[in-house]
Amino acid sequence: MRTFNYDPLSLFIDGAWIAAGNRDTAPVVNPANGAILGRVPLATAADLDLALATARSAFDVWRRTVPAERSRILRLAATLMRERAERIATLMTLEQGKPLAESRDEVLRAAEYFEWFAEEARRIDGRVVPSNRPGVQQLVKRQAIGPVAAFTPWNFPAITPARKLSAALAAGCSVILKPGEESPATALALARCLDDAGLPKGVLQVVFGVPDMVSAQLIASPVIRKVAFTGSVPVGRLLSERAAAGVKPITLELGGHGPVLVFDDADIEAAAVGGAANRFRGTGQICISSTRFLIQRGVYDRFVERFVAATAALVIGDGMTSQTQVGPLANPRQLAKMEALVADAVEQGATVLTGGKRIDRPGYFFEPTVLADVPMTARIMHEEPFGPIAVLMKFDTLEDGLAEANRLPYALSAYAFTTNARTALDVGDGLEAGMIGINQYRIVATELPFGGMKESGHGSEGGTEGIGHYLTNKFISQA
Incomplete structure (x- = not known):
């Protein structure tokens, strides 16, 4: 070695x-x-x-x-x-x-x-x-x-x-x-x-x-x-x-708790596969990560299928290994927090679509996890997870999606996927966040301001x- x-x-x-x-x-x-x-x-x-x-x-x-x-x-x-x-x-x-x-x-x-x-x-x-x-x-x-x-x-x-x-x-x-x-x-x-x-x-x-x-x-x-x-x-x-x-x-x-609005007319492949890569990059320990995926009802099932498949295919391991896509959490505190957030969500009725537990090996490894049907009373709906957990939710109208996206006091990053120019303008204006990506997840560049709003x-x-x-x-x- x-x-x-x-x-x-x-x-x-x-x-x-x-x-x-x-x-x-x-x-x-x-x-x-x-x-x-x-x-x-x-x-x-x-x-x-x-x-x-x-x-x-x-x-x-x-x-x-x-x-x-x-x-x-x-x-x-x-x-x-x-x-x-x-x-x-x-x-x-x-x-x-x-x-x-x-x-x-x-x-x-x-x-x-x-x-x-x-x-x-x-x-x-x-x-x-x-x-x-x-x-x-x-x-x-x-x-x-x-x-x-x-x-x-x-x-x-x-x-x-x-x-x-x-x-x-x-x-x-x-x-x-x-x-x-x-x-x-x-x-x-x-x-x-x-x-x-x-x-x-x-x-x-x-x-x-x-x-x-x-x-x-x-x-x-x-x-x-x-x-x-x-x-x-x-x-x-x-x-x-x-x-x-x-x-x-x-x-x-x-901190942040980045919402992603995925509309019925979106490129689902780009939103789902790119979303999984974005969410679990850095083992989810990134303040501008996408964490709450809000999917319009008409494409929810398609998005879930592709997102879960992309998540389950991620290679987990030591960052020094060239094939690794998701490394360990940084410390035992993060590992314990992930276990507590998942246990709390499941206890209140959430469904684990993939992942959900620590990996039995040396180091601080936790499976990339996707949760659905998470009740609003669950901690993860209010706390920044700062780890490899994604939450999938349905929404119906633009107004519903914006209301949920803006519900929390966090306002660092937000994302939206749509091929409709009018919708893109409306979400760009309506999202409360310091940095917004539309039809893309990469929003950081040296020539652009990096910062948030609200808390x-x-x-x-x-x-x-x-x-x-x-x-x-x-x-x-x-x-």
Whole structure:
């Protein structure tokens, strides 16, 4: 059997790679077999104080670095990510579990964000506003907001940090990044690319630790001027409260429970087969995944047949195996949650069309599961599953479908399949979601904004909108 080496883990503070030493550590587990890959050091309060002091002093250097030089460094970092993509993807699959092909794609898309914002760094502009008073010049300048505290989860350990780092660094901000402790090596590999590309020491710090302690100390510090978070709704609320105490802006990308409206005139093959692939990619641990499939009554049976068949045909296994399409869940918590959600739905009358149980093998594997006839009282009709479970439901009219799609407080992603142009316009206008795919499931691109509405968060990452959250407007009136 082929063996793969896992990188040593460290903190990255003030340009130094700091090993665990006497610090507390947390195990990093391969979710495909339960083996411990390494131990990630947990930052102490003193470590965080050093990171804050360094971010403050480095900001003064970086914000004065000319845009062309910031752009050059970010482009070089992207080049290094591409050159190291196979190694970084291997680290990601070992610690997170997703198939290696998905990991490769994620690393390359992370590099695209650095390339995109390398160019955005050169396009930060302002404006001259004509004055109503003679002899007065009025300028509006956009400048870096200040040091940023960025928090990212374990499910996309390359692209989620990349969205935040690329935009913040392009704007001229220094950043303290706290990635998920369950997939630390990927984020450290990105940091090494930036370090090797010549990012000035101290502009980026990477810390791990007890999440509540780290977020409380960083956000409370007057050094931090901006907060960015991707994760669950409850934690997003908590961090919002902490940011509000210091009157600090926060960008939130939170959970979803993506509805898919499939109309009678839709391409059923594309909606069903593509829907199964979309739902179970990343083992369903994707915030923009399609989860609730709302199928118009006339094509319900056809859709169910194709969707269930496509789901049952998926190859489950270790992400390091080339044939694998669905890897393990990331941790035992996710496994227990899937079991509880399915048991609750079945107890209340739901039908399991395929899957429904954990797989008896080492690792955190759960069968891709399709539920039908799920009552509204079931937990899964209200909670984001964040795992390999899909719910199939009937609807009759456009109004019925939109009402169910918009029923929940989540509003991150939504999808619709129809060949009717009028219906496409109506669902595009009527769906409450920050990102909508019509007749397709792939809705993410570097040049487009990524973000949600309602309890799925606010603010967008990516696109021309992404850099604005890391800039502040300054008005100068000179007589």
